[in-house]
Amino acid sequence: MDFHLEDDIQVLKKSVRDFIQTEVEAVAMDIEKQDKIPKRIIDMSKEMGLFGLSIPEEYGGLGIGMVGKCALYEEIGATHNGYTTLIGGHTGIGTVGIVELGNDEQKSKYLPALASGESIGAFALTEPSAGSNATNLKTTAVLEGDHYIINGTKHYITNATEADIFTVMAVTDSSKGAKGITSFIVEKDFPGFHVGAVEPKMGLHGSQSAELILEDCKVPAENVLGEEGQGYVNALKILATGRAGLAARNLGSSQKLLDISMQFVQEREQFGVPIIDHQAVAHMVSEMAVEIEALRSFTYRVAWMADEGEKIIKEAAMLKLYGSEVYNRVADKAVQVHGGIGYISDYPIERFFRDARITRIYEGTSEIQKNIIAGQLRKEYSL
Structure with a gap:
């Protein structure tokens, strides 16, 4: 396995780090209080090409492989998680x-605008009756002439209020179960498409989640993504790749918490010495560091596998599970290390603690990841 970053990725990684530390961190508390990411930050992100990381160069993106993307996600994760999301x-x-x-x-139609950030993308699978049980979709799509008519409601959709282009899952044949689900590219201006109520959240302020309401929404037949009936399989593929990126973002946030904690424990004194001289505190930061380093190695191994075209269903689920749990454990220890200050909302530790909690839920709960892992193990060890 070769995790070496090409020179251009290393240069971009440094540029992203500088941007995060000098520009985004400077407005992190404003994002938290106003629940909005400043337009200036979004515009600067567009200029840096951050919206085009996954998109091939021929369509205006940076065309970066998964190892390179994870290197950049690690930097992006080191700031306000609303921006990161x-x-x-x-x-x-x-x-x-x-x-x-x-x-x-x-x-050709969609990727150039998505690469530049002129259009924002979102993924719409979850419904009131279909979260962990993704096959229980109630949103339907019926072919009428050269259009599909889609009806249904999605909720908890990340980027819903900002997005222009949505990947939407709907049932085209209810008699086929999972094989009756199809994915569609839906534009926000299509007739019958509406963004519903914004859902207030415990964390991830600045990242808006909302309902999507499709009422006789007309979607051209040519906007079927992949083949009809392959939507559930498509969703699994999309989510598997996304899980490696999410782990890298969790890694960046965890490393940021360790950085903040190490500065604090060397400056804060109790009983006449810096608190890192107390074994209980020393053990906590040591445990944080060990878990972060293990997560780093695991993240780049799975990213390398993805770049090599290997099947990563099991490994991506393992990584999503482990990365989410590590972030939550690190955040909990960071609060404990900081004591009362870690519980005060004027300091970033409390914010990271709240933001970490959703990582065990979205893009597949920790329990669902365990189910996926067990299912893959049963195949590998079938008698």
């Missing part, structure tokens, strides 16, 4: 489906 949701599950499954016409 806007970028990650777009460059991950928001656009990967069109890149991987779209035909030439679809790619």
Whole structure:
């Protein structure tokens, strides 16, 4: 396995780090309080090409492989998770489906605007009755002439209020179960498409999640993504790739928490010495560092496998599970290390603690990842 980064990726990684540390971090508390990412930050992100990480160069993107993307996600994860989610949701599950499954016409039509950030992408699978049980979709799509008529409601859709292009899953044949689900490219201006209520959240402020309401929404037949009936398979592929990126973002956030904690434990004194001299504190930061390093190695191994074209269903589920759990454990220890200050909302530790919690839920709960892992193990060890 070769995790070496090409010179151009190393240069871009440094540029992203500088941008995150000097520009995004400077407005992190504003994002938290106003629940909005400043337009200036979004515009600067576009200029840096951050919206085109997953999109091939021929369509105006950077065409970066998974190892390179994870290197950049690690830097992006080291700041406000609302901003991280806007970028990650777009460059991950928001656009990967069109890149991987779209035909030439679809790619030419949609990818250039997605690469520049002129259009934002989102992924719409979850419904009130279909979250972990993704096959229980109630949204339907019926072919009428040269259009599909889609009816249904999606919820908890990341980037819903900002997005222009949605990958939407709907049932085209209810008699076939999972094989009756089809994925569609849906534009926000299609007749019958509406963004519903914004859902207030415990964390991830600045990243808007909302309902999508499709009422006799007319979608051209040529906007079927992949083949009819392959939507569930498509969703699994899109989510598997996205999980490696999510782990890298969790890695960046975890490393940021360790950086903040190490500065604090060397400056804060109790009983006449820096608190890192107390064994209980020393053990906590040591445990944080060990888990972060293990997550780093695992993240880049799975990213390398993805770049090599290997099947990563099991490994991506393992990585999503482990990365989410590590981030939550690191955040919990960071609060404990900081004591009362870690619980105060004027400091970033409390924010990271709240933001970490959703990582065990979205893009597949920790329990669902365990089910996927067990299913793959049963295949490998079948008697």
